[in-house]
Amino acid sequence: MTIRDIRELLGAQVLCGEDNMDQVVLSACGSDLMSDVLAYVKEQSVLLTGLVNPQVMRTAEMMDMRCIVFVRGKKPDGAMLDLADSHGMVVMNTPLRMYTACGRLYAGGLKGEDA
Amino acid sequence: MSQGSGFITERYIVNGDDFHAAGSASSAMKKLLRSIGVPPEAIRRAAICMYEGEINMVIHACGGEAEVSFDGEYITIHLADKGPGIENPQLALKEGYSTATDEIRELGFGAGMGLPNMKRNSDELEMESVLGEGTTIVMKIKV
Numbered sequence: 001m002t003i004r005d006i007r008e009l010l011g012a013q014v015l016c017g018e019d020n021m022d023q024v025v026l027s028a029c030g031s032d033l034m035s036d037v038l039a040y041v042k043e044q045s046v047l048l049t050g051l052v053n054p055q056v057m058r059t060a061e062m063m064d065m066r067c068i069v070f071v072r073g074k075k076p077d078g079a080m081l082d083l084a085d086s087h088g089m090v091v092m093n094t095p096l097r098m099y100t101a102c103g104r105l106y107a108g109g110l111k112g113e114d115a
Numbered sequence: 116m117s118q119g120s121g122f123i124t125e126r127y128i129v130n131g132d133d134f135h136a137a138g139s140a141s142s143a144m145k146k147l148l149r150s151i152g153v154p155p156e157a158i159r160r161a162a163i164c165m166y167e168g169e170i171n172m173v174i175h176a177c178g179g180e181a182e183v184s185f186d187g188e189y190i191t192i193h194l195a196d197k198g199p200g201i202e203n204p205q206l207a208l209k210e211g212y213s214t215a216t217d218e219i220r221e222l223g224f225g226a227g228m229g230l231p232n233m234k235r236n237s238d239e240l241e242m243e244s245v246l247g248e249g250t251t252i253v254m255k256i257k258v
């Protein structure tokens with residue numbers, strides 16, 4: 001699936017990285033705990049989270065992730081978006097809650113590392 | 116930065132009063148390792164070690180210093196702070212042990228997984244801590 005497909009499935013709004021929407025992503029993870037992401041993520045390139053602070057961007061950067069989706073309509077500030085943008089990441093937000101957002105992507109064929 | 120025949124050393128200051136800026140040293144290190152052609156998997160492991168260590172220096176020790184070197188075989192990350200020290204380092208290395216406040220937890224850290232993450236992603240981890248004086252951690256990542 002491409003990042004563009006993710007936007008469609010989640011009815012999400014793209015906040016930065018419009019030019020990178022055609023990248024193919026193979027798996028995703030959903031978490032509000034950054035240490036969990038650092039502990040368990042392997043090849044997932046999409047992070048879904050309800051946590052909003054610059055360390056979300058940093059964590060995704062450390063793990064070479066390509067796309068961050070903020071659930072429940074959460075909005076990162078300009079400095080956070082600049083940080084993500086400087087690493088070529090796509091950032092979007094969706095009004096959906098975590099469970100629903102993850103469920104839609106999973107049903108659409110985007111798996112987790114453990115499935 | 117010193118650079119020559121595959122050997123490189125770089126120092127970073129970790130600012131202790133700004134959680135929002137935490138991670139900038141890790142980010143700079145990652146860029147450096149990429150620029151000298153270290154394989155992505157080793158960079159990833161080094162980045163996790165450095166980033167968790169950097170976060171710890173910010174949230175537990177009011178900042179500190181990091182020195183990163185690469186000798187062609189190992190990436191060595193040396194972290195030093197003048198924070199409060201760790202009373203029981205063996206306990207601190209156990210998954211789930213944390214003295215972090217609720218405020219830190221709300222920021223996505225403080226689950227007691229940092230040091231275990233650092234241990235898991237390094238080939239060697241040595242920690243020395245003196246109460247009231249500070250903590251030193253040396254991690255080696257084999258490339």
Ligand SMILES: Nc1ncnc2c1ncn2[C@@H]1O[C@H](COP(=O)(O)OP(=O)(O)O)[C@@H](O)[C@H]1O
Nearest residue numbers: 171175176207213214215225226227228229230
């Ligand atoms: N640099 C440090 N200075 C003082 N205490 C530290 C330092 N690093 C870790 N600690 C102590 O070790 C505990 C465990 O660290 P860690 O595994 O990273 O979990 P967390 O940071 O989530 O609490 C911390 O809660 C803290 O008490």
Ligand SMILES: [Mg+2]
Nearest residue numbers: 171225229230
């Ligand atoms: Mg920690």
